[in-house]
Amino acid sequence: MERKQYPQPALEAAQKFATVFQDDGVYAGPLSAAWAPGRVNIIGEHTDYNDGFVLPLAVDRVSAFAGRTRQDQEVRLWSAHFEEYAQFSLEQLPGSFEQQRQGLPSWARYILGVVTELVRAGFALKGFGAVVAGDVPLGGGMSSSAALEVATVYACAQFSGGQLKIGEESQPCPRWGLQKMEVAALCQRAEHIASGLRSGILDQAASCLGQPGQAVLLDCRSFAYQYFPFSDPEVAIVVIDTSVRRELASTAYNERRQQCEEAASLLREAILRDEPENAQAREIKALRDITPEQFARYKDQLPELLRKRAGYVIAEDERVMQVVELLKRNDFEAVGQVLWQGHAGLRDEYEVSCSELDALVDIAHSVPGVLGARMLGGGFGGCTINLVRQEAVTALAQAVEEQYPERTGRQASIDICRAAGGPGMAVLE
Numbered sequence: 001m002e003r004k005q006y007p008q009p010a011l012e013a014a015q016k017f018a019t020v021f022q023d024d025g026v027y028a029g030p031l032s033a034a035w036a037p038g039r040v041n042i043i044g045e046h047t048d049y050n051d052g053f054v055l056p057l058a059v060d061r062v063s064a065f066a067g068r069t070r071q072d073q074e075v076r077l078w079s080a081h082f083e084e085y086a087q088f089s090l091e092q093l094p095g096s097f098e099q100q101r102q103g104l105p106s107w108a109r110y111i112l113g114v115v116t117e118l119v120r121a122g123f124a125l126k127g128f129g130a131v132v133a134g135d136v137p138l139g140g141g142m143s144s145s146a147a148l149e150v151a152t153v154y155a156c157a158q159f160s161g162g163q164l165k166i167g168e169e170s171q172p173c174p175r176w177g178l179q180k181m182e183v184a185a186l187c188q189r190a191e192h193i194a195s196g197l198r199s200g201i202l203d204q205a206a207s208c209l210g211q212p213g214q215a216v217l218l219d220c221r222s223f224a225y226q227y228f229p230f231s232d233p234e235v236a237i238v239v240i241d242t243s244v245r246r247e248l249a250s251t252a253y254n255e256r257r258q259q260c261e262e263a264a265s266l267l268r269e270a271i272l273r274d275e276p277e278n279a280q281a282r283e284i285k286a287l288r289d290i291t292p293e294q295f296a297r298y299k300d301q302l303p304e305l306l307r308k309r310a311g312y313v314i315a316e317d318e319r320v321m322q323v324v325e326l327l328k329r330n331d332f333e334a335v336g337q338v339l340w341q342g343h344a345g346l347r348d349e350y351e352v353s354c355s356e357l358d359a360l361v362d363i364a365h366s367v368p369g370v371l372g373a374r375m376l377g378g379g380f381g382g383c384t385i386n387l388v389r390q391e392a393v394t395a396l397a398q399a400v401e402e403q404y405p406e407r408t409g410r411q412a413s414i415d416i417c418r419a420a421g422g423p424g425m426a427v428l429e
């Protein structure tokens with residue numbers, strides 16, 4: 001097989017395997033690799049856990065495993081990034097999850113979370129040893145944890161000797177396998193137990209569904225999805241990292257989710273008080289079910305904070321649909337305008353931005369040829385996504401280099417991404 005078609009981190013992990021794991025006779029089977037991509041989200045932020053719509057694409061950055069099956073029930077891992085080992089046992093999972101989790105570094109907790117959910121789902125896994133490597137910026141809003149989770153499922157499939165297979169979405173789900181959106185949902189559950197973040201499905205779905213040159217519109221309630229080309233050669237997707245990482249981001253995230261649930265339930269009550277015969281209102285389960293017209297009519301019945309949160313989410317769902325229509329016409333100028341609006345909503349109504357993200361968006365706004373920019377992902381740090389005319393990329397990089405340290409006392413890093421394919425696996429020898 002041609003090695004150069006595999007992502008670089010998979011090859012790096014494969015090269016390291018023999019040097020960090022002693023082959024003491026316990027390893028069997030060929031050296032194999034599995035990987036899954038990170039993502040950027042074009043629009044549709046914090047809509048996923050409101051059962052709404054998102055429009056992400058997978059990027060050409062991956063988390064990867066390379067290793068061999070073991071003849072026992074142990075999982076032995078080595079992180080190339082952190083240069084540390086971690087290990088856990090498949091025995092007594094899922095019961096032993098919490099106890100084993102406590103002894104692990106945070107990167108390995110995601111892997112244990114996924115393995116636990118696979119065992120809970122009934123798959124007979126085998127032990128394995130693997131090196132974990134990757135080039136998705138860690139904690140930077142490009143979903144390094146989701147990439148690691150999805151790669152773990154593919155690694156387990158690779159090391160389980162046929163006990164777990166991943167089916168194409170067009171096929172009926174085999175009893176021994178999972179389809180892509182089932183992989184995403186399983187990884188979402190793993191994220192919840194591993195990190196306590198009550199995340200939506202966005203990151204894991206984007207990683208699973210990646211297609212070169214395509215963004216995917218996902219309905220986060222029905223899991224129906226549709227691809228739209230996102231690869232204008234004139235327009236670059238530029239991701240700029242603030243270098244800010246906030247430990248408490250998951251607390252604020254879970255709080256936002258709670259506020260949305262409360263707002264949906266209060267709006268439902270208000271509508272039904274007024275319109276007891278309204279059958280549609282009885283079906284309201286999440287903010288996704290509130291139309292902009294209903295919101296305009298009933299928003300004053302919400303406390304101010306919840307009004308802001310719900311107002312942002314309902315408008316953001318509309319923005320996703322707007323961008324989809326604009327993409328059909330390849331109108332990137334107008335898509336950019338929607339991105340600026342999205343950032344304003346995240347900053348002023350949803351209040352998940354921070355001064356460093358705002359500074360990057362401000363700087364981008366001042367550079368001719370930047371079509372649009374906004375914060376990316378959960379917020380409180382991480383990256384911005386910028387849609388930039390190719391000829392303006394250098395000017396943007398210069399403006400950031402000159403102005404960002406002065407405004408924030410920090411350095412930002414700039415990355416150009418393209419829409420790439422989803423997870424993969426391979427036998428390397």
Ligand code: GAF
Pocket residue numbers: 044045046047048049199200201202203377378379
């Ligand atoms: C994080 C979460 F993990 C996603 O589910 C999503 O809610 C996102 O923040 C905001 O859109 O990445």
